[in-house]
Structure formats: C-alpha cells, structure tokens
Amino acid sequence: MSEKAPETFEGLSYEEAREQLVAVVSRLEAGGVSLEESLALWERGEALAARCEEWLEGARRRLDAARGNAAPGEAPAAEG
Numbered sequence: 309m310s311e312k313a314p315e316t317f318e319g320l321s322y323e324e325a326r327e328q329l330v331a332v333v334s335r336l337e338a339g340g341v342s343l344e345e346s347l348a349l350w351e352r353g354e355a356l357a358a359r360c361e362e363w364l365e366g367a368r369r370r371l372d373a374a375r376g377n378a379a380p381g382e383a384p385a386a387e388g
Contacts, residue, residue: 317355322363329356 317325332353336346 315352315355317359320356320359322360325356325359325363329353329360332356 317328320328332349335341336349336353341349
C-alpha cells in the first residue's frame with residue numbers, strides 16, 4: 309500500500325474548512341463507504357476541525373487584544 313503525503317489545509321479560510329468538514333461528516337453519517345475510506349474521511353475531518361480551531365483561536369486572541377486584555381499572541385492575563 310502506498311502512503312500519500314498528508315493533505316494540508318493551511319490555505320483554507322474558516323468558512324472553506326468548515327464547509328469541507330460538514331461534507332466529511334455527512335459522508336460518514338450516510339455510511340456505505342469502506343473501512344479504509346471511512347478512516348481517510350475521519351483523518352481528513354480531524355485535520356479540518358483543527359484548522360477551524362486555529363482560526364477560532366486566532367479570532368479570540370485578536371478580540372482579547374482589541375479589548376486591551378492582552379497583546380496579540382499573548383494569553384489573557386488571569387483575573388485575581
């Protein structure tokens with residue numbers, strides 16, 4: 309069996325990654341695919357979900373920075 313290079317999703321916008329993730333979930337829920345294809349879809353879904361999370365985390369950091377809670381790239385200060 310030949311190994312494919314892992315697909316990267318760095319160039320996808322949040323909306324594109326989410327749309328592809330929804331399509332993957334729909335295919336998995338519909339069933340009727342082989343075990344090998346199911347595993348490939350699962351791995352693709354995991355990578356797409358991680359890409360969406362990267363976008364959301366970046367948005368959180370930007371909002372925190374805009375609110376003055378933290379500098380861009382820094383974690384917000386703990387309240388105490």
